[in-house]
Amino acid sequence: MLFFINEYLISPALVAFLTASGCILYAKLKFFPVTKSGLIIRSLLKKEKSDTGVSPYKALAVALAGTLGVGNIAGVALAISAAGAGALFWMWVSALFAMIIKYAETVVAVRNRTLINGRLCGGAMYFMRSKFAAALFAVFCIICSFTVGSAIQTNTVAESALIAFEIPRYVSGIVFALCIFIIIRRGFSGIGSFCSVIIPLLTAGYMCITLYIIIVNRCELPGVFSQIFREAFGIKQAGAGVSGFLLARAVKTGFTRGLITNEAGCGTSPIAHSESEISDPVRQGFLGIAEVFIDTIVLCTLTGLTVLTTMSCTPELYGMEFVRSAFSRFIGPGSDLILCTAMFLFALSSVVSWSHYGSSALYSIFKDKAPLGIYRILLAVCAFAGCLGRADTVWRFADITCAAMTFINTSGVMFRIGELKRQTALFFDDAVQHGSFR
Numbered sequence: 001m002l003f004f005i006n007e008y009l010i011s012p013a014l015v016a017f018l019t020a021s022g023c024i025l026y027a028k029l030k031f032f033p034v035t036k037s038g039l040i041i042r043s044l045l046k047k048e049k050s051d052t053g054v055s056p057y058k059a060l061a062v063a064l065a066g067t068l069g070v071g072n073i074a075g076v077a078l079a080i081s082a083a084g085a086g087a088l089f090w091m092w093v094s095a096l097f098a099m100i101i102k103y104a105e106t107v108v109a110v111r112n113r114t115l116i117n118g119r120l121c122g123g124a125m126y127f128m129r130s131k132f133a134a135a136l137f138a139v140f141c142i143i144c145s146f147t148v149g150s151a152i153q154t155n156t157v158a159e160s161a162l163i164a165f166e167i168p169r170y171v172s173g174i175v176f177a178l179c180i181f182i183i184i185r186r187g188f189s190g191i192g193s194f195c196s197v198i199i200p201l202l203t204a205g206y207m208c209i210t211l212y213i214i215i216v217n218r219c220e221l222p223g224v225f226s227q228i229f230r231e232a233f234g235i236k237q238a239g240a241g242v243s244g245f246l247l248a249r250a251v252k253t254g255f256t257r258g259l260i261t262n263e264a265g266c267g268t269s270p271i272a273h274s275e276s277e278i279s280d281p282v283r284q285g286f287l288g289i290a291e292v293f294i295d296t297i298v299l300c301t302l303t304g305l306t307v308l309t310t311m312s313c314t315p316e317l318y319g320m321e322f323v324r325s326a327f328s329r330f331i332g333p334g335s336d337l338i339l340c341t342a343m344f345l346f347a348l349s350s351v352v353s354w355s356h357y358g359s360s361a362l363y364s365i366f367k368d369k370a371p372l373g374i375y376r377i378l379l380a381v382c383a384f385a386g387c388l389g390r391a392d393t394v395w396r397f398a399d400i401t402c403a404a405m406t407f408i409n410t411s412g413v414m415f416r417i418g419e420l421k422r423q424t425a426l427f428f429d430d431a432v433q434h435g436s437f438r
Contacts (some may be wrong), residue, residue, distance in 0.1 A: 022097030059276035063269035086231035095296035097263030106288035109270030110281035122274020125364035141361035149354020151386030153347035158387035164336035173387035210302040245313035267409030282427035
């Protein structure tokens with residue numbers, strides 16, 4: 001039932017909805033991510049301090065922690081196994097739409113944030129014009145923190161630990177649950193400190209390892225890129241009369257898996273961005289663009305190329321086994337430990353980041369009476385349960401809950417497209433007038 005709902009109802013509707021939203025936003029905002037990329041980069045290098053909130057880059061670290069997870073490793077490998085190399089191309093396409101959507105939702109969230117008991121609060125719970133829609137988003141966000149933000153992350157790591165070291169799933173679950181509870185009980189300060197240290201180290205380390213494997217197999221790259229574009233448009237299968245089906249599968253898988261990794265339109269990372277001390281919503285929106293670029297264009301591409309350049313060595317493998325085999329073949333002894341450690345830390349950072357999103361959603365409903373202690377215990381329990389569940393069931397349920405959040409949040413953003421357009425125009429007019437970033 002979950003397969004039917006996700007495959008034939010949710011996924012096609014989500015692809016169409018986000019594509020249409022992205023096209024409208026690009027047209028309304030005059031394609032500025034492409035035409036003004038230099039100004040965006042210079043803006044990101046400018047520092048700003050304030051007496052409230054947290055640093056813009058600590059907010060980015062928390063947002064990245066929520067998006068950089070096992071989806072960048074296992075999710076990409078599974079997408080390629082299920083829909084072919086063409087899925088990677090459609091992940092790139094989804095990233096182009098994701099950048100403008102992520103920018104828009106971040107700007108709207110930061111512009112409409114509010115100060116409650118000395119704490120900056122923002123996100124769809126606060127900018128939605130309908131209180132019912134805001135409450136519904138908050139409920140889905142809490143549910144999603146238990147699936148996308150917890151069970152998916154721990155499930156994949158537990159499976160990897162079982163295959164590599166024969167560690168029982170329940171042992172991985174106990175370790176995860178304890179680590180998560182220790183970190184999140186300190187609240188946003190503990191989460192922000194953890195993410196701002198671990199995310200740069202993890203990203204740099206994973207990039208170095210995957211780049212090394214790709215460089216060693218560089219002779220495979222021309223054939224790999226040819227395969228990506230050939231399978232992206234079903235050219236290879238045209239003669240067999242099944243190109244329509246395979247193309248549709250590549251598009252849906254690439255789009256949905258790309259969006260599940262960068263969470264564009266989902267409305268989660270704007271919650272973290274809203275707590276930034278930055279005064280200009282547009283500049284924080286630029287960090288949202290950087291977030292998608294790092295997540296999908298950089299890390300998902302590196303995983304995809306690692307899988308595809310080594311696939312000929314082990315064509316019988318599937319999904320995560322491709323990544324594990326590539327690490328084992330080209331890194332040598334200790335590769336399983338490196339990969340499992342990286343996945344554990346990626347997953348842990350994602351779970352603690354999502355715990356902040358879920359607790360913020362809970363706070364928006366109950367304010368000071370929010371049962372945060374109970375929520376944190378339940379999140380740790382879900383992390384443990386995720387280690388024991390079936391991976392395909394967890395992924396499908398997560399796709400559905402994440403899609404529900406995306407429909408609500410992105411709809412709210414599109415209703416505020418007028419103020420988004422004015423805010424963006426004011427920033428660029430001011431930058432040109434004062435030469436701020438020349």
